[in-house]
Amino acid sequence: MEKMASVSGIRTLIRIHHSLVLQKSFRRSLLQLASTCITWRHCSGSNDPLLPSDTENKSLLENLYVLGVDVKMARQRQPGVLRKSFTNEMCLAQFLQEKGASCKVIASIVSRYPRAITRSLDHLEERWQLWRNVFNTDAEIVSILDRSPESFFRSSDNEDLKKNIAFLISLGLNSKDLRRLLTTAPRTFSNTLELNKQMVEFLEDICLELGGKNPEQFATSIISKNVYLLIKSTKRIGTNINNLKTSLMLSDAELLALLQGKGADILVLSNDCLKRNIHSLEEKMSLLGFKESDMKKLVLNYPNILYIGAATLNSKLDCLLKGGITIKQILEKPKVLDYSIQNITERLKELQRVGYDFEKNGINILDSSKKRFVAKIEKLSGVSEE
């Protein structure tokens, strides 16, 4: 192959003239490259020889430039790929284009995850088909590849992916769950089957340890509630569960109920983050003169409060208190803390304008959809004008 010619002693020379060559390559027409693609179709394999170290494949680079790939970025991320003798960049580009990806998207994918160009066409077809078993359209897959090329290309093991999907289905996850998993946490599908199994078994064990009666159902339901679980480490989840248990002094039954209920979300926080948030909430509560049991009740009622960082939480509380709401009301309806500071601020202003009485009407109005809130405000304005 002519590509091999560049292997010889002239490689220093080639490097010196690198930029010149690349500039020239910009002018090559796409038509030319399209025909090149045909020739290259089946010439890739995972055990292709590398060029001698520090020599990059000249024609590969030319192709990448024509595709609009950010070669500097690619080199920085996976330098070895640029030294491979046989790669599939043009086939990959054509493949993705046929799936509806724009040139810009293709370039961005290869720039961010260069190893993508080492996959064979057969491999790509098969992997795409496996993803299509979960999604309805190619466009959905393209948009995920654009978001996270690594999720699709990092593993070359289609057999494992096949088994993985079968495994997830066997857990009782339905197609809607699978779609959500793959959309939101695409890395789940490039985890090894083994890793996913470990997490599921880990969750089942937790359930049993806490005296749960249906570990399989527990694992499935908690995963469908929090699609990030499978892309976190068992160490992280375990540490968080332990921290929750000890710092809130929860009984097994309380902890199990928390995890099965609204507590699934906070498990994926980094260990430090959860610890910090628990600690700062403890301080805040004690500063306000509440007991440990009040804190426990609050967290069991609204675990998401531990998702909120100290700074944000303080601003939110300030905002609500300034708006004429009492701390007691907040602790009774903590869900209002779900809403953004901006949202809360705007609503408080509106409510003040129409003279809303929180003491009489409660604060549930803050925890409602925009549509309902606006309707309510309109009604209240109308009434007060009459």
Next chain:
DNA sequence: ACGACCGGGGTCTGCCATCGCG
């Protein structure tokens, strides 16, 4: 007709460390 209660849904990668292998 209303609002409290409750559960669900969107979103989320890009980098580094390590390991086994040739």
Next chain:
DNA sequence: CGCGATGGCAGACCCCGGTCGT
């Protein structure tokens, strides 16, 4: 040693609407 594959990490909410009791 350098590669490909793979595990793990930091990051630090917000919003909507069905339903049911009144």
